Amino acid sequence: MGSTTGAARRGAGRRRLDPGRLGAFFRPRSLALVGATDASRWSQATFENWRAHAGDRPVYLVHPRHRVVHGQAAYPSLSALPELPDLLFVMVPTEAVLGVLVEAADLGVRHAVVLTAGFAEAGPAGQAREAELVALAEERDLVVLGPNGNGFVHASVGCCPYGLPLPEPLRPGPLGIALQSGGLASVVLAMAQARAIRPSLVVASGNEAVLEVADVLAYLVEDPATTAVALFLETIRSPKRFAEAASAALAAGKPVVALHVGRSQAGQAAALAHTGAVAGDAARTRAFLEHLGVVPVDSLEDLLATAGLLAALQRGPRPRRLGRRLGVVAVSGGACDLIADRASDEGFELPPFPAATQAALGERLPSFAALRNPLDVTGYVVVDPTLSLRALEVVAADAPGTFDTLLFQLSLPRVAPADPSPLVARLAQVAALQAGSAVPVVLQASGGGDLGGFAGELAARFDLHLLDGIEHGMGALGRAMRWQERRERRLDRPPPPPVGTLAPPPGARGVWGELVARGLLADHGIPLVPAETARDPEEALAAADRLGWPVVLKLVAPGLAHRSDLGGVALDLRRPEELRAAALRLLELAARQGVEGAGLLVSPLKRGGVELLAAVQRDPRLGSFLVLGAGGTLVELLADRALLPLPAQPDDVADALTGLRIGRLLAGARGRPPVDQQALLAAIGALARLGQALGDALDTVELNPLLATPEGAWALDALVVWATPAAEADPSPSR
C-alpha cells in the first residue's frame, strides 16, 4: 500500500461502509461483466458462476467490440445496458480500470469488483494507480472490492460474482470466509467442500483498496446466515476497524478464527511481494487477535476444522456449550489411542463411564469389548453397523453429570452403497439423538477431510457437521471449547478502567537509563529497589551504610543501556574494601568507554525471588503491548514471553504470568514460598497504565529484572526508550 495519502483517504471513505451498504453490495440483483470475452477463462467462470446460482437475475456482458460473448448478446458500453446494474465486475486491462469506474459513477453505479491486477502489488506505478482508485472511490462514493481480487461467493443467497471455477455442488451453510489471497479462495472452497463445510459468504478481498477484511467481518456479524467466520490474513490493515468488528462478533456470539501468515521472515517477504501488505510483527498480531477473542490457527486445515465446528455449535436456537469432560465412542482401538493423546493435549479429561453406563454397554457390546472411555465398540461393528449408534445412545442417556461433551466417530462412504437406506436411517437417528441430547454430541469423520460425493450429500441432507479426523478434529474441539469458555469469562466481567493520556515528560527522546527513568517510574507507582547516587567511593560507602549491606553498585549515566554487557554492574558487595574497589573499577570503565555524565548507583542486594521481565512496547499500528517473561539472565535462554495488548484485565495478566514457563516458580515450586502475587500484579498494573498513557510517545519501557519475592516486588533495573530519537548531540550509547 505504502501511500499515506491513500490510507488517509481510505480512512475517510470507510465511514460510509456500514453493514447496510455492504448488504446491498453483497446481494446485487444484476451484474455487468465489464471486459467480458470468450478468450478469458476469468470471464467465462464469472459468467457461469453467476448463471448457475442467480436464477433469473440478469448478467450483462460489456465489451467494446465483441457482439456476442459466452453465447449471449454483449453491449459495447455501460451506457448501452438496458438497466443500471447493481454491481460491476471489472476485468478490463489495468490501464482501463479507472476509466470504467468513472463511467460507472457518472451513470450512478456505485458497487464494483475489480479483478484486474497491476495495482499496489506491482511496484510504485501500481501504487500510484491504486491511490487514484482510492481517491476516486471516496469522491464518488464507490464501494470497490479488489483490485486484484476474485470477487465473492454469496452461497446463502445464490449470488456468485467470482472469477475462478467453483467446485460444484455449492451448498450454502453457516460459515463466512474472508481471505486476503484470491487464488487461495478457490483452494479453501475446494477444501471446505471436501470436508462438507458449507459457506454462507466467501470474499477474496484482494488489495483491499476500499473494502477490507474488517468491513467484511462487520457485515458477517450482521448476516443472519453466518454463525462463525474464518479469516486468512496477511496483515491487519486497519487495526481499529478490525478490533471493532471482532468485538462485535464476540458480543454477538459469532466466533472468528484466523490464519495469519508471516511468522517467518521469509513468509513476510512473500506477503510483501504479492499484495503490498505490510505484515506486522507476527507475535504481536497473534496477541492482538487473541485479545479480541479471535482464535488463531496455523494451517488451512485447522482454520476450516475450527471455524466449521464453531459455526455448527453456534447455530440453531441455542449454541451448544462444550465442556472439558469428554466421552468418546470410536470405531477402532487405534482411534481411541490417538483420541486419548490428542484429548489430553487439548485439555480434555476422559472420565470413566459410570457403573450403570458400563452395565448397559456390556449388554449391547460383544463380551470382549473393554468398557472404557474412549470406547472402542470393536470390529463387530462391521457385522452389526448399528452397534456404535446403540453404544452412543447408552452413553448419551447417562452423560449428564459425568460428561459435558460427547464425541462420536462416524465413517461415511464417498460412493453410495447399493442400498443406502440403512445408512440413511442411521444418520437420521444420529441427527435426532444429537438434537435431543442434553450434552452436545460432536461427530467425527474417522478418516478426516474426504467427505466429497455421497458423504457430503448425506451431511448436507441431515445438516450434520463432522470433525476432520482426529488430528485436526481434536484441535478444533479444544479450540472451540476454549473459545466458549473465554467468551463467557469476558462477557461476565466489567470493562477495564479507562486509562487517560499522559504528556511525555521534558526531554522524552532517545534512551533513558535507570538513573533518569527512576523518577518517572516512581512517580507513577512502580516500586523500585531503593537506591542512592554516589559520585565516588566514599559517597558510595556512606550510602551503603545507610541502605544496609550487602549492596549492588551500578554505573549510571543518562541514556546508558545494556550496562551488564559492558561489565557496569558489581553484585553482592559485602565489605567496604570490596565496594571501594568496585566503585573505582566502574568509574574507570566509564572513563575508558567515554560515557558522559557517569555516576554510581548504590542499592541493597535483594536475594532470592524470581526475576521477571515486564515491559510495555508500542506498536505503531497495533497499539501498546504488555510484555511479560522470564527476566535477568534467563531472558534469551528461555524465550519465555507473553504479550498482552493494553488495556489488559488484571485476570488476563495473572493468566499470562501463570502461563509462563517460570509461572511455577511464582507459585512456589521446589518448596519455596510463593511470591507476593498482589504486589507483583500491582507493579505490573502500574507499569501497564504508565506505558499505555504515554501512547505514541513511547517505544518501550522495560523493567528487567522485576524481582518478585514473598515480601514484595521491585524493579532492580529499568529502561525507557522514547519514540522520538535522540538529537544528534544527545548521548545515547549502545542501543
Added chain:
Amino acid sequence: MGSTTGAARRGAGRRRLDPGRLGAFFRPRSLALVGATDASRWSQATFENWRAHAGDRPVYLVHPRHRVVHGQAAYPSLSALPELPDLLFVMVPTEAVLGVLVEAADLGVRHAVVLTAGFAEAGPAGQAREAELVALAEERDLVVLGPNGNGFVHASVGCCPYGLPLPEPLRPGPLGIALQSGGLASVVLAMAQARAIRPSLVVASGNEAVLEVADVLAYLVEDPATTAVALFLETIRSPKRFAEAASAALAAGKPVVALHVGRSQAGQAAALAHTGAVAGDAARTRAFLEHLGVVPVDSLEDLLATAGLLAALQRGPRPRRLGRRLGVVAVSGGACDLIADRASDEGFELPPFPAATQAALGERLPSFAALRNPLDVTGYVVVDPTLSLRALEVVAADAPGTFDTLLFQLSLPRVAPADPSPLVARLAQVAALQAGSAVPVVLQASGGGDLGGFAGELAARFDLHLLDGIEHGMGALGRAMRWQERRERRLDRPPPPPVGTLAPPPGARGVWGELVARGLLADHGIPLVPAETARDPEEALAAADRLGWPVVLKLVAPGLAHRSDLGGVALDLRRPEELRAAALRLLELAARQGVEGAGLLVSPLKRGGVELLAAVQRDPRLGSFLVLGAGGTLVELLADRALLPLPAQPDDVADALTGLRIGRLLAGARGRPPVDQQALLAAIGALARLGQALGDALDTVELNPLLATPEGAWALDALVVWATPAAEADPSPSR
C-alpha cells in the same frame, strides 16, 4: 499380553520367522475361510476382497452346516477341501479357534490369519487362551497373524485376505503399512486412497501373538515392491527384533515412519485396554525409534504424507536426494506465504532466483508478477493453464547451483473436465520434467488430501506423488530431507565402540547417595569436584583450608538422596565462622531427621559455568538411555531434556547438547566464553559407558549438576539407584 511363559515361547518360536517364510505367508495361492457365513459381513468382505484381486487363485469356504455360502459351495471341514489351502482365515467363535488350528496343523496347513477376538485383549481368561495359541504355534510350527486382527492387503500381488470392506479401486504402489490396530487399517487405507498414496502390503497385526510388526518390517525390507514403510504402533513388543529390522531398513535405504500412540497417560490406558499391549514410556520409545533412524510423527496425516513422499523419493533407479535450498512455484500468493512460513519451520532456505531465472520468468509471466521465491505465477494461470508449468521449466533448468529441492503446486480436479486432454498432456510434461530434472521436483496438491476419483486416476497413470497440501506436505518434505541427511551421516561413520559388561559392585542395592557413589564414579573416569569428608566442624575447617575457600558443605549419608530439598547443603561459605555454623546446622538436621551414618562433605565452590543434568536410565524393555538436560534448579523449570539410547555416538551426544534450550549457553551466549566441550563430552562418555556396562543391575545413575565451565567439567553431586531394592533393614530414606 502379560504371560511370561507366552512371551518366552513366542521368543523361541520367532526364530523360524525368516523373511522367506513370511514371503510364502503373504503370497498364498489359495485361501480357506473357516467360519464363512452369509450372516457375517466379515466373511462376506474377506470373500469379496479375495475374489476381486486374486484372479483364478481359489478361496474355499468352510462351515460345519451351511452347504452354500456367498453363493458358492461350502465344505463342512478342512479335511473335506479338495486341496490343502496355503492360508487359513479363521473367523470361528473364540472357543473354536484353537481346535481349528490343531486340525489345520494335523492336515499340514501352517499359515493362518485369526480374525476372531477374545484373546489377550479380553482379561485373564483371554490371556490364558492366547498363551495356549502361542504354545500351539510353537509346537506345530504355525505362523499366525492375529488373533483380533483383520488380515492383510497385499496390493502388489493382488492378494487380499482382509476382513473389512476395501475402498476400491485398490491401486498397488510402493508403501508398506503395518498397524497394531485392525479397525484403523481401514481408515488408513481410505485416507491413503484419498491422497493417491498406493500401498504394497498393508498388515493389521492384531494381538501379535506370533507375528509382530517387527516381523512384517523385516519382510518389507526384503520386499522389492516396497520402498518405504509406515507403522502405527501401540507398543514395541520385541525391541531387539524391531531394532534389527529397523537397522536393516536403514541400511537398505527404506525409510520407516512411525506413529506411536500413548503420549498421554489417558492414551496409555486406552492402549492397555484394547490389545493388551504394554505401552512403554512415550519419550523413551520415541528416542528409541529416532535412534534407529525411524521417523516419528504425531498424526495419521503426517504418517501418510511423510511415508508416501519417502516411498516416492526412494523409488526408481536412484533415490532423489532432497536438500535445504528450496525453490517454489505456487499458484497463489496466499500459498506462497504459507509455504514460506512452513519452509522456515522445517529448516529450508528460500534463496532468491538468479538474475537469469528472473529474466526468463519475466518473459513468461504477466508484468505484474513478483519474480520472487516462492513464486506466485499469478491468477493469470486461470487464463493460461500452462503458465505454472512454463515457470517451473525455467526454474528447473536454472536450478543446479541455486536450489537442491523444487516444489511445484498442482491442482487436480476430482471430477474429469469435459475435455481432459490438455490436462493429461500437461501432466505428461510434468512427469517428464520430473524424471529429467537434475534437482528433485516434488509436487504438492494445493488443497491437500482429496485426490479421489479422477485426480487419483491421473496420479496413478503418471506415477506421480503429490504432497498432501501445505501443512502436512511441508512437514513431510522436512522430515524426508532430514531422514536422508541423517542416513548419510550414519552410514558414513564407524559403529560405536563396544562396551563390555560390568558386574555390579558389592552392596549394589537401593539408593547410593553422593558419599557412596563417588568411588564407583571416579573409578570409571567420571570427573568429580574434589571433596573431603569431615565428621565435625573442625575437620571441615581443616579440609576447607586444604581445598581452598570458599567452600560448599553437604550433608552425606549412605542412601541419602534429594538432600537439597531437606536443606542439607550450604553454599558459598567464605569464612571459618560461616563454615562452623553451617556444619553444626547440618549435623543437627541429620540428627533431627534420623539420618544414619551422617557425615559432612567439603568441596571447593565452583563458580560460573553451566549446570547440566546427565544421567543413564535403564528401561527394562528398551535398554539403557543417556539423559541430558538443564541441571540444578532449572531441571523442572525448563523441562529441557534429550534422550539417547546407548551406545550413543559422540556426535549424537554433541548434537543432543546443542539441541537443548541451554545449548546456547554451552557455546558461550551473552559474551561468556564457551565451555570446554571436549571435557564435557569426555565426562558424559564415561558416564554413558559406566551406565551401559552396568546393564540391568542399574536403574539410574545421575550427575546433577554436572558443571561445565571453560576450564573443564565436574559432577557436583551424584546419585545411583540400583535395580535391586534395598533390603528392609537398609537405610534408604526419601526416594
